[in-house]
Amino acid sequence: MGKQGQTVKEVWSESDIDYLVKNYRFWKKEINRLERVLYGGSSAMGSWGVAQYGIDAAMPKGSSIRSAEELKRMDVRERGQIERLEKLRTYVYALEIAYNLIEDEQLTTIYDCLLDGMTYRQIAEHLSASKDYVRLKKQIIFSQISQNSQVSTILTYEKFAV
Template sequence: MNEQNNLDIGYMVGNYRFWKKEIERLEKVLFGFSVAMSSWGVAQYGIDAAMPKGSSIRSAKELKKMDVREKSQLMRLERIRSYVYALEKALDLIEDEQLKTIYDCLLEGMTHRQIAAHLSASKDYVRYKKQEVFSQISQNSQSRTLLTLQKSVV
């Protein structure tokens, strides 16, 4: 079971850069512009909170008018956003700085060889540490919740 979790995390890490690009593309198709990740679900305070503003999310009336393709694109956008958020949040769950560096490099799409050169280590060492990173993430209950997209009550 643990091996399967590591494979799932490896698959997700491998798709991270693609998903980031796909989020941007889908946002442009659906909203006409790309939404910064930092503003996904961010609360506003003060005068900004009181002022009326347009929503980047579609209203119920607009959702009814959307065609099937747009609805599926919106659902896909939300799903991919949750994957990206989970992967980026998982960095906070790793304790060792070197493991954080390896994970961050993997998210950037660096190869084992490039990471090894960056760390002045061997490719085998990077491969071993990568498995340690994936194991650490999959063993953490908070990351399992994030990666399986289960909503947790805060």
């Protein structure tokens, strides 16, 4: 994800998805930390990216984070923290959406274990399978995620400065 004028990554490879999954737990903790620093508490992730319908969808909305005037008064570090928070929220949200796109129950279990930070050995013991089996299934999962247009759309979404 780049700043204005930079190119935005449009194709997410399996290795990109692997990087995102490996950092998922850290990013969840970092999101909570940044929310505490910026807002004094954390917000529920269930409200991120929630679609609105009817009259709510048609009504104008203000910034969900800070107004333009507040952003002008903020120091450089705070603005950077807000941008970083939004980027990390996007990554975490995309990974959690991907969870619902996996149809096979065993693949869902493996993906869930990977997000929890379990090693191949731990996952293999949990499934009563081999590490090679887990590695193969992980490649299938990451291939499905990287080819999914919904996940790509979320990951390539770029919000320009307010």
